[in-house]
Amino acid sequence: MFSIQQLFSKGDRFQELLEAAAKETRESVRLVIELMKSPRNTQNLDDLILARRKEKKISEQISNELVKTFITGLEREDIEALARGLYRIPKAAEKLAERLVMAGKHLDGIDFSKQADMMTKATEAIHDMVKQLRNMEDMEKLKTYNDRLQLVEAEADKYMNELLRDLYGGKYDAIRAIVVRDVYELMEKVVDRCHDTGNVVMHIVLKNS
Numbered sequence: 001m002f003s004i005q006q007l008f009s010k011g012d013r014f015q016e017l018l019e020a021a022a023k024e025t026r027e028s029v030r031l032v033i034e035l036m037k038s039p040r041n042t043q044n045l046d047d048l049i050l051a052r053r054k055e056k057k058i059s060e061q062i063s064n065e066l067v068k069t070f071i072t073g074l075e076r077e078d079i080e081a082l083a084r085g086l087y088r089i090p091k092a093a094e095k096l097a098e099r100l101v102m103a104g105k106h107l108d109g110i111d112f113s114k115q116a117d118m119m120t121k122a123t124e125a126i127h128d129m130v131k132q133l134r135n136m137e138d139m140e141k142l143k144t145y146n147d148r149l150q151l152v153e154a155e156a157d158k159y160m161n162e163l164l165r166d167l168y169g170g171k172y173d174a175i176r177a178i179v180v181r182d183v184y185e186l187m188e189k190v191v192d193r194c195h196d197t198g199n200v201v202m203h204i205v206l207k208n209s
Helices: 013-037 041-066 078-105 113-132 137-166 175-209
Strands: none
Touching: 013 041, 013 078, 013 113, 041 078, 041 113, 078 113, 078 175, 113 137, 137 175
16 A cells, blocks of 8 residues: 555646646635626626636546546545546636626625625635645645535535525515525535535545554
């Protein structure tokens, strides 16, 4: 079995691709947050779709490399699982962006800054965790990133319950309440996808430690 320090060599192609995927994941969420600020700016949606295509291409590259490579630092199924987890985050972000554009005026005046902050923290943690696979000597740093991610996910769940109480309490009219709830749930899904991916990273590390 490979030691943790040997999981990825400095120039390992899979590590490079996974880091690139994590970077595009973070960029996708950054762009959807920009769209939250200006939902009528279609350029933000176009940029997000482009970032999503880049991440999809990286995911396809990983699959192709696995077909051609017989020896990998990590088990093949672990690389596939991590690539799949990273792929699902910008996919969720794109769905959120589409809903924001469709919702239009129904979202006027609603403050999404707290959700934006949670999504940012979650994707930053994932980006840092994937990069940390290159050098696993500092296990405490990885645990710190994962603890941060777990905290954000717990806060997102708690905040979602508070928001739902407001909705069910009659804060908005029926149509607006439905639209707002759908957007809330899609924002929470972005954080949940990050949480799932973080679990994959920790599973990989624990299995190879």
